[in-house]
Structures are given as structure tokens and as C-alpha cells.
Amino acid sequence: MADDLLILNASELVTLKGPRRARAKAEMSDLSIVQDGAVAISDGVIVDVGKTESILRDHGSTGIEKIDASGKVVMPGFVDPHTHLVYAGSREFELELKAKGKSYMEILEGGGGILRTVRDTRDASPQVLFRQSAKRLESMLAHGSTTIEAKSGYGLDKDVEIRMLETIKRLDDEYPISIVPTYLGAHVVPPEFKGDGDAYVDFMAIEVLPDIARRKLAEFCDVFCEKGVFDVPQSRKVLLAAKGLGLGLKVHADEFSNSGGAQLAAEVGAISADHLDKPSDDGIMAMARRDTIGVLLPGTPFSSMSKDYADGRRLIDLGVPIALGTDLNPNCWNESMQFTISLACHKMRMTPAEAITAATINAAAALGLEKKIGSLEQGKRADVIMLDIPTHAHIPYKFGTNQVSLVIKGGRSVWER
Ligand SMILES: [Zn+2]
Known part of the structure; x- marks a missing residue:
């Protein structure tokens, strides 16, 4: 299966990589962030996550749709x-x-x-x-x-x-x-x-x-x-x-x-x-x-x-x-x-x-879906959002306005501004 979509150059790729269960205590502080991060998506599923350079090397053949997330946060959909x-x-x-x-x-x-x-x-x-x-x-x-x-x-x-x-x-x-x-x-x-x-x-x-x-x-x-x-x-x-x-x-x-x-x-x-x-x-x-x-x-x-x-x-x-x-x-x-x-x-x-x-x-x-969604990891459904902020701390810091600029559901772009 060829790749469908690459999201590249995220200032922070917030992966939440870790155990596929609810996180407790200090685990809740570990967002497993990749700087200059990228995600490869195929057939609605995340197939690879890492540094932009390595994702481009392994998945960057021509003809694939590429989204530039420079200066932005990319993370799992809420x-x-x-x-x-x-x-x-x-x-x-x-x-x-x-x-x-x-x-x-x-x-x-x-x-x-x-x-x-x-x-x-x-x-x-x-x-x-x-x-x-x-x-x-x-x-x-x-x-x-x-x-x-x-x-x-x-x-x-x-x-x-x-x-x-x-x-x-x-x-x-x-x-x-x-x-x-x-x-x-x-x-x-x-x-x-x-x-x-x-x-x-x-x-x-x-x-x-x-x-x-x-x-x-x-x-x-x-x-x-x-x-x-x-x-x-x-x-x-x-x-x-x-x-x-x-x-x-x-x-x-x-x-x-x-x-x-x-x-x-x-x-x-x-x-x-x-x-x-x-x-x-x-x-x-x-x-x-x-x-x-x-x-x-x-x-x-x-x-x-x-x-x-x-x-x-x-x-x-x-x-x-x-x-x-x-x-x-x-x-x-x-x-x-x-x-x-x-x-x-x-x-x-x-x-x-x-x-x-x-x-x-x-x-x-809390919905019994921790093995399917909630983090950006290989094999999970490609529910991904891009936010027009440089770091994740801007989400609570800037309140009262919408920071989201792109919503991808199951590998498909479904909302954009
Ligand atoms: Zn209620």
C-alpha cells in the first residue's frame, strides 16, 4: 500500500507515544514530543512517525500529498x-x-x-x-x-x-x-x-x-x-x-x-x-x-x-x-x-x-478506545489536528479563540481554515 499523505516540519509533533492504556501520575507529563516532526499516513492509518528528515527519506516518493506544518503543533485529535x-x-x-x-x-x-x-x-x-x-x-x-x-x-x-x-x-x-x-x-x-x-x-x-x-x-x-x-x-x-x-x-x-x-x-x-x-x-x-x-x-x-x-x-x-x-x-x-x-x-x-x-x-x-486512537503511533487511526501555535503550552495559554487550523479524520482532511 502506497502512502497517501505526509505531514512535515511540525515545530512540535506531540505523539503521546507510550503504553496503550490510561496514563497515571508522572506518565501524564510525558507527551513524547518530536521537534521538527512528521507523520506518514496510508489508508487512514498512521504508518510512521519521526523526524521530518527520516520520514522524507523513507516515505518521500513523488506524487504523495504533503502538508507543511512549519511553525505549528501537530497532535492527535481531541x-x-x-x-x-x-x-x-x-x-x-x-x-x-x-x-x-x-x-x-x-x-x-x-x-x-x-x-x-x-x-x-x-x-x-x-x-x-x-x-x-x-x-x-x-x-x-x-x-x-x-x-x-x-x-x-x-x-x-x-x-x-x-x-x-x-x-x-x-x-x-x-x-x-x-x-x-x-x-x-x-x-x-x-x-x-x-x-x-x-x-x-x-x-x-x-x-x-x-x-x-x-x-x-x-x-x-x-x-x-x-x-x-x-x-x-x-x-x-x-x-x-x-x-x-x-x-x-x-x-x-x-x-x-x-x-x-x-x-x-x-x-x-x-x-x-x-x-x-x-x-x-x-x-x-x-x-x-x-x-x-x-x-x-x-x-x-x-x-x-x-x-x-x-x-x-x-x-x-x-x-x-x-x-x-x-x-x-x-x-x-x-x-x-x-x-x-x-x-x-x-x-x-x-x-x-x-x-x-x-x-x-x-x-x-475513558471510552475503551486507547488501542485505536488518542496518540500518534504506528497502527493507530489517522485522526490528526494541526494548530497554529509554536508549542503545546499555547493551547491553555491562549484561551477564548480557536487555534486549530486543520482537522484530519481517518487520513482525510475534513476541516480547514
Ligand atoms: Zn454530564
Whole structure:
């Protein structure tokens, strides 16, 4: 097979070469950078990585497309392991309420919050749901994300949850960005089950999950384990039902309070526990022992005007492998992993190298894809981005603008400016 494409002369080629698993502790600081680096791509796959001189010598025959990355950073496409991509409507009016100090409950009572989005999503036609979500997806691609996870969770009843998962599948089919689907029926107790969370848990376990598993509409099942939402026994019941059907597990854990979510994630063998703004020490140690990945979402406290960011520095030092995600949702309309990396450095005391590891190989591992994507290494899928900055530290340093100038998905250029 002849080579298709060479990317040459990168001021920094950020390869993240290393073990094909989530990186922990000091491993997270090692980006394995090649100065004046180059990548050779053939048939959608990376076939060689090294210095420009040696790549040109071994692969530089005539007739091959060559991209000059002089003065630029070349690295693996971002992987966003936690998004609520699919929903209808928006909640920009809540910004003013939050600024005036209204509480979450007051916003909910004023017609805002998650139940507002549930109503908007239930009312939207499949076409509207697809179009509104596609617009966000295009922006995520333009900001360098080449693989994302996307959850259901604004339908809650069986039909609309399935409509959301079908929308995710159609977006995955029609756009050059890979989407991993997650069932999040346990996002909030729907109005029709108000006051009876146990009955809703049974409904999910008996009526909904078996159908979703049979139709292969989701790879993961996620639960919002939090005081006042789903408690530990209810969360465990949903997760074990999903596990029995062959789905992978994720947990929204310890976001507002220590509610036992981190421990539960480790106990049931979840691939990740997400948020972790208020985990207990026991929960952190249980995760470190089981290699449960901590997916941190610094856009969420930012958009909620909260000071309670996860302590990324401490979690890394205690040995939890950390990934980063946008948590894109109507309360946190964040489409950019670059902004997320910047927040992780400025608000959670992660270094630029740690944050980039968390947004690539560790995020891939949080989706079970660490052997296929997340680093620039021979045999991996050629999901590659070029950024118009001289070194990787400029990603968190220059915030609020898009540094990406080229996105390559599976060896094909899919976005450029
Ligand atoms: Zn979330």
C-alpha cells in the first residue's frame, strides 16, 4: 500500500507515544514530543512517525500529498469523553438569574433547569433534534474533536430516549467525527414518576435497557448518582442491570456533594467516574486501586458560577488516571476541548502536558478506545489536528479563540481554515 499523505516540519509533533492504556501520575507529563516532526499516513492509518528528515527519506516518493506544518503543533485529535450533545432549545436566560444569585432550585421553579430541556426535547421533531445537534457537532469538529461520547437523558420516557440514541447514530453516520453512544435514562426522575424514583429505576431496568442493548443503541450506561437525584442503591441497580446486558458503565459522581459515587464506580467496575468535584478520600483511593478513570469537567463549575472545581492536581498525585471532557449541555454550552484544557490548567492546577494527555489518550481510554486512537503511533487511526501555535503550552495559554487550523479524520482532511 502506497502512502497517501505526509505531514512535515511540525515545530512540535506531540505523539503521546507510550503504553496503550490510561496514563497515571508522572506518565501524564510525558507527551513524547518530536521537534521538527512528521507523520506518514496510508489508508487512514498512521504508518510512521519521526523526524521530518527520516520520514522524507523513507516515505518521500513523488506524487504523495504533503502538508507543511512549519511553525505549528501537530497532535492527535481531541477525544471528548463526556457530552450531552443531543438536546433541543437553549437556556441562555438562566445566565442572568445565576448572576443575580438565584439557586438551582429557584431556577428550576422558574421554568428553567433540566426539566425545561426535557420538555423542549420531547416536543422537538427528530429533524429539529438532528439539526440543532448537528450544528454543535460541526463546531466541535472545527475545534479539533475527532471522537466524542454523547448521552441520552433528556427524553427519559422510552420513545424519546430511543429517539435521542437514534439521532446520535445518524450523526455518527453522516459526520466525519466518531460518536460513542451512552444511555443516561437515570439523569433525573421524570415528572410522570415524581416522588417514586424506585419505580422509575425498575422501569429503566425492565422496560428500557433490554431493548437498547438488543438494538445496540448504546455502548455505555451512565447514572446521575447524587443526593436528591439517584442514591447509591438506585444507581447500583441501574448499573448492574446494564452490566448484565453487556454495556460498559459510567457514573456522574460526587458533583455537588460526596454521595458515594466514586466508590460505587470502582465497586461495579465502571470505566470512569465523572465530575468528582467533591469525592471522599475513600472514593479516590478505591478508584486508584481499580484504575477507574476520573473524567473532570471544569466547564460545569465555570458555567454554574461555582468555585468548586475538582482538585485535578491532588487526584493525579494520588494515582487516579485523569481525562477531561466538555460536559456540553444546555447549562454548560462548551464545544471546545481547547477551552476545557485551559480551564483545567487555570482552575484545577493541571500542567499543560497533563491536560493534553487527559484530552487525548486518557479520554480515549475513558471510552475503551486507547488501542485505536488518542496518540500518534504506528497502527493507530489517522485522526490528526494541526494548530497554529509554536508549542503545546499555547493551547491553555491562549484561551477564548480557536487555534486549530486543520482537522484530519481517518487520513482525510475534513476541516480547514
Ligand atoms: Zn454530564
